[in-house]
Amino acid sequence: MEYIGNKEYWDEKFSNRSDKPLSPEKSLVENINCFKKGSVLDIACGDGRNTLFLIESGFEVTGVDFSDKALARLKMFSKRSNYFVTTKQIDLSFPNSLRNVGIFDNILINHYKLNKDQLIELQNHINDDGILFVSGFGSKHKVDSKIRKEDLIQSIDFEDINNSFELFKYIENQDIRGFFVTYIFRRKKLI
Ligand SMILES: C[S@@+](CC[C@H](N)C(=O)[O-])C[C@H]1O[C@@H](n2cnc3c(N)ncnc32)[C@H](O)[C@@H]1O
Numbered sequence: 001m002e003y004i005g006n007k008e009y010w011d012e013k014f015s016n017r018s019d020k021p022l023s024p025e026k027s028l029v030e031n032i033n034c035f036k037k038g039s040v041l042d043i044a045c046g047d048g049r050n051t052l053f054l055i056e057s058g059f060e061v062t063g064v065d066f067s068d069k070a071l072a073r074l075k076m077f078s079k080r081s082n083y084f085v086t087t088k089q090i091d092l093s094f095p096n097s098l099r100n101v102g103i104f105d106n107i108l109i110n111h112y113k114l115n116k117d118q119l120i121e122l123q124n125h126i127n128d129d130g131i132l133f134v135s136g137f138g139s140k141h142k143v144d145s146k147i148r149k150e151d152l153i154q155s156i157d158f159e160d161i162n163n164s165f166e167l168f169k170y171i172e173n174q175d176i177r178g179f180f181v182t183y184i185f186r187r188k189k190l191i
Contacts, residue, residue: 003044003113004146007066007091014047014069021077024053025110027135027171027182032057034169034184035131038105044092044112048074048085054108055083062086064101066093092118098125106131113151116160123164123187130187132165134158138172138181153181164188 005013028050038060042051045063047070054061055078063074063085071087078085090097092114098121105127113136114122122132137147139154158167165185173180 003092004148004151010046010065010067011069014067014073017047017073021047021052021073022049024050025135027173027180028108028110028133029053031133031169031171031182031184035059035133036105036127036129038127040106040108041101041104041125043098043107043109043114045074045087046070048077050108050110051085052077052081052083055085059106060084062088062102062104064088064090064092064098066091096121098122101125103127104130106133109134109136111136113153113157116157119158119161120164123161126187128187128189132185132187133182134185135180135182138179140174141179147178153183155183158183158185161185 040054040059040061042061042063045051045065048063051061051063051074065071068089071089074085074087103125107122107126136153139152141152143149165187167183167185169184171182
């Protein structure tokens, strides 16, 4: 599945950004207390506005994205602040692309959509009681040429992960940019 744009689109977008990171996602900042202490996998991290916030909040963070321009910026921002970050260049459109990524205490997916098989696969990359935090444009967001209907997050996207994750918080927000949702899941304990 292709989310919004291809690699060239995103490389160009990141090449044209200023030399400052954007602010972290509001719902992540407001709900950081839901995260489990330890490590975070930031899926489709971009140039790392959320990765940097997570590092500042005491987490050990791995950011993955297919844009080398985005990852280079994240490394530059991290170096500037003396932060340690792990980055991996991964194209998430390939099946099993997360296979070797490791196991984390938390997984963040902000403004990116994994397909249903990839969401199921996340259970193998998160510790017991780990947090899966998914946020982005929700189903009531107005679609346009950039944000298509299939990019919007809906509860049905998560119907196959009920066995391994429990939803413990759902948030809706609306502002001038559109309609946003946040789903916060906890990995069920393996028995
Ligand atoms: C809307 S941005 C979100 C970036 C970041 N999560 C944030 O909240 O600022 C979408 C990100 O997905 C990445 N992306 C898009 N398609 C991808 C793919 N097939 N594999 C890996 N990353 C991809 C882009 O490079 C971009 O960084």
